[in-house]
Amino acid sequence: MLPKLLRRMKKYMNSENVKQQILEFLWQAKDTPVSGVKLSSLLNISRVAIWKHIQALKESGIDIQSGPKGYTLSNPDDLLMPFCFKKEYKEKIFHFQQLESTMDEARRLAKADASHLSVVIAEHQTLGRGRLNRKWFSSKGGLWFTLILKPGPLPPPLAYIYNFAASLSLSTSLKELFNADVSVKWPNDLLLNGKKLSGLLSEMETRGDMVEFINIGIGINVNNCPEKDEPRAISLKTALGKEVSRKLILEHFLDTFERQTRNIDCSQIINQWKKQTSTIGTHVRIETLGEMHEGLAVDVEDSGALIIETGNGETRKIIYGDCFHR
């Protein structure tokens, strides 16, 4: 019984491995078609086996074109497989066609032995979640991932700074890559043309009195059309009028975030964040789980708290909540 099960597992692993290799060959060839004959000789398997693997890849959601000269990937620059990334990230990328939520898989991997700056990506999430227990629509074309952070000895009250560093790094990356007029909205959303482009959700685990890991889930509307489900949302594709590479965004973001957090300095990160925010100077409504606050946002403290002035001249310090610009 056991050898039979082992044989079946080995066959499955082999088949997954072959599919990865086929994808890698197609990705390396970029726009040049790769024939079934060529793939069959490269991998030393029959053309029928190649055809079956290609069908399975297509069925799993990968866009492969079949033509008279062979197979091509429809959009090789957008592929998010580990082999597409530079050397230092290859081992850290965990890519899935579909997950309920990258947050759950990231928690499982963080509890196992995933290293600092590992990334769990899903092309599609069936139960994507947002802040304050909201559903997060995650259709194909968006960039949905969770970043696993194991920052070394860190007291839990200081974990917030990684969320600010993440939204700051993402905003900086999108400005640098696309010259996009992105701003950060307190606490950690990204806005483009006044609409929601991206949201961040973080979860943390402590051991004793120190942080064991922080998982930051990031959803970016890239080549999807979020407006259908959420009128106050926008994608880069809609704003820029063209599709852009999710791999380029993710790699640039990881570089920026790694640099930003190498020697973390809370005051410096908050100061830079404040230069990119559209919240300060705006009339806001903040919803927490049980309360609502309204007023003019006047500052964000080094602790990450938002300071608002209410109509009657009172100043309030808000430490969490969902913020709406009026």
Ligand code: BTN
């Ligand atoms: C929010 O603005 O409410 C936060 C949204 C966070 C969405 C991302 S998508 C990747 C990760 N997986 C999830 O289920 N949620 C986060």
